[in-house]
Amino acid sequence: MPKVIDHDQRRKEVVDVTWQLIVEGGIEAATMREIASRAGFANGALKHYFSGKDQIIKGAYERSLNNLGDRLAAHTAGKRGIEALEMFMRFTLPIDQEDATAARVLLSFWERCAFSPEIHGGYDEHLDSWKAGYLQYLAEGRADGDVLTPTxxxxxxxxIIMLNIGATVVRVVSPDHLNAHVLEAQVTDFIARLRRAE
Structure with missing residues (x-):
């Protein structure tokens, strides 16, 4: 009787291996040969699960997004407006080690986006979704009387997006120039600005 293969599980294993390779050595470390070797595949067998490297990289990026999404949902549950916005900002910045690790994958994904229209569109969708979430929190904050800034x-x-992108790059490229205290202070200052009607 032929062995039953769980294709979804095998795809997840490939994505997990790719994620780890990117964390260890960046996008250059995640060669198809190394991904196959670490995942226990014969050379060329990855094509049965992914159409190419871009799809695997996208999977690693989505893994990071899903993990972050789960954490955000936990921290913003029952919150709205400026309170939800603050939590969202604090937990999307690469403040702790787990976030810094995810930032490496994100930076690698951005690099790949620059050369792959196939995965670039997925990032645009993600960015639009996050912007819509921030806009909703701000609208709620204004309705609640907490957001007073005329900006x-x-x-x-x-x-917010530029703060996130800049923090991600610096955290990965030059971590000694950015620490949790600096990022926490940035968020605190931003939230305080929202509350000022000037």
Whole structure:
């Protein structure tokens, strides 16, 4: 009787291996040969599970997103407006070691996005979704009377996104120049600005 293969489980194993390789040595370390070897595949067998390397890299990125999404859901449950926004900001910045590890995968994914239209569109969708979430929290905060700044919400969201991207790059490339205290202070200052009507 032929062995039954759980294709979803095998795909997950490949993504997990790829994620670990990127954490250890960046995108260059995640060669198809090394991914296959670490996942226990014969050379060329990955094609039965993924159409190419971009799909595997995308899977590693989505793994990081899903983990982050689970953590965010836990920290923002029952919260709205400025309180939810603050939690969202604090837990999307690479403050602790787990987030810093995920930042390595994100940085590798961004590099791949620059050269692959196939996965670039997926990042655009993700970014649009996060922007929509931030805009919702700001709208709730204004309705609750907590967000008083005259700065337009779209501009505030752009600032949050740029803070996130900048922090991710610095945390990976030059971690000695960025620590948890600096990032926490940035969030505290940003939230305080939202509360000022000036």
């Amino acid at each position: 337009p919400d779209e501009q505030l969201v752009d600032e």
